Amino acid sequence: MLALNWPGGNASLADVEQQPQALFQQVSSPQFAICGTVRRTCVVDGDTFWLDGIKIRIADIDTPEISQPRCDYEYELGMRATYRLVDLLNVGPFELRTIGNRDEDQYGRKLRVVIRDGRSLGDQLVSEGLARTWTGRREPWC
Structure with a gap:
C-alpha cells in the first residue's frame, strides 16, 4: 500500500509537486490518538506515526525526542509537537508523498x-x- 518509490535521485518537495506523475497516497480521515501498546493508527511523537499498521516518519522535519530527551525543554517541546501532530492529522484527509530516493x-x-x-x-x-x-542530521534541542 505505501511501498512507493520515487523514480530518480534526490528530490525536493517542489520536485515532487511539479511532477504530473508524482507518487502519493490519498488518505481519508482516520482518527489518530497518542500510541499505546497497540499501534495501528496513532502518533508516536512529533515526526512519527502509524497508519493502518505501517510506521511512517515525516521526511521533511525533525522534532524533539520524547522517549529519550536530553533535557526537560526537549521533552516538553516534543510533547507539544506530538499533540499538535495528532490535531493536524485529525483535521481531515491528507496525502502521503514520497520524496528523494529512499523509501x-x-x-x-x-x-x-x-x-x-x-x-x-x-x-x-x-x-x-x-x-x-x-x-x-539531527541537531540538539537542549
Whole structure:
C-alpha cells in the first residue's frame, strides 16, 4: 500500500509537486490518538506515526525526542509537537508523498511528506516552532 518509490535521485518537495506523475497516497480521515501498546493508527511523537499498521516518519522535519530527551525543554517541546501532530492529522484527509530516493529509513519506517491543501504539515509544525526542517542530521534541542 505505501511501498512507493520515487523514480530518480534526490528530490525536493517542489520536485515532487511539479511532477504530473508524482507518487502519493490519498488518505481519508482516520482518527489518530497518542500510541499505546497497540499501534495501528496513532502518533508516536512529533515526526512519527502509524497508519493502518505501517510506521511512517515525516521526511521533511525533525522534532524533539520524547522517549529519550536530553533535557526537560526537549521533552516538553516534543510533547507539544506530538499533540499538535495528532490535531493536524485529525483535521481531515491528507496525502502521503514520497520524496528523494529512499523509501524507508534505517529503522524500517516509511519516509513520507504529509500534505494537506498543498502544504506540508511538517512545514506547519516548523512555522509553529515545534519542529525543524530536516537537513539530513539531527541537531540538539537542549
